């Protein structure tokens with residue numbers, strides 16, 4: 343199976359709507375390898391992951407990991423050489439109509455039974471001002487996803503509305519942020535394993551809680567335009583919560599935590 347090439351219709355749809363589903367993008371063997379390589383991020387989560395929905399009533403040692411947040415490069419040294427990674431950079435650059443470079447990835451997993459939504463946000467709400475309209479994210483679920491186990495929901499054309507005011511999610515000790523959106527423009531994106539979504543860095547999006555019997559696992563890949571030097575100033579709502587892990591130099595994204 344070869345990776346799909348972006349069509350003019352896809353490029354135009356992304357420019358207009360700020361998000362895109364690409365069906366049958368990544369082969370089963372590649373997904374199996376990703377899942378296998380990243381399994382230890384779950385089994386060793388106390389050492390290798392944050393709880394992105396850390397409940398403020400729980401002390402650090404008893405975090406319930408309602409959203410496991412970790413970094414694939416911690417356990418997969420040559421991940422950058424994988425064909426899927428090269429493909430998503432090429433595809434993302436075509437959608438943004440400008441050269442893009444890989445920035446960082448995250449492993450985001452929601453356990454069965456006790457997870458929570460990843461609340462509405464724009465990726466730029468977490469990033470510095472240098473990323474203004476200069477980012478794109480490719481989200482790869484590792485199983486079929488729908489609204490019952492945490493698929494993507496987008497605000498259609500929301501990338502054209504500017505940066506929204508974000509705030510911390512009530513009750514969280516983590517850096518989880520949220521913003522108010524016009525849900526009448528919401529598009530729910532259930533997709534099969536092998537399909538992926540792309541969204542612009544200003545597109546408001548969320549994923550629902552996982553109410554299924556299995557884990558909901560995903561790898562999200564953040565790219566920025568070539569030439570962006572550092573994040574620049576953060577918005578005033580940004581919080582830095584390092585959950586006591588020493589990840590500096592081992593996971594690129596952790597540099598800014």
Ligand SMILES: O=C(O)CCC(=O)C(=O)O
Nearest residue numbers: 450460479481549560562
């Ligand atoms: O997987 C999730 O729960 C959220 C992912 C997300 O917000 C992103 O990839 O930008």
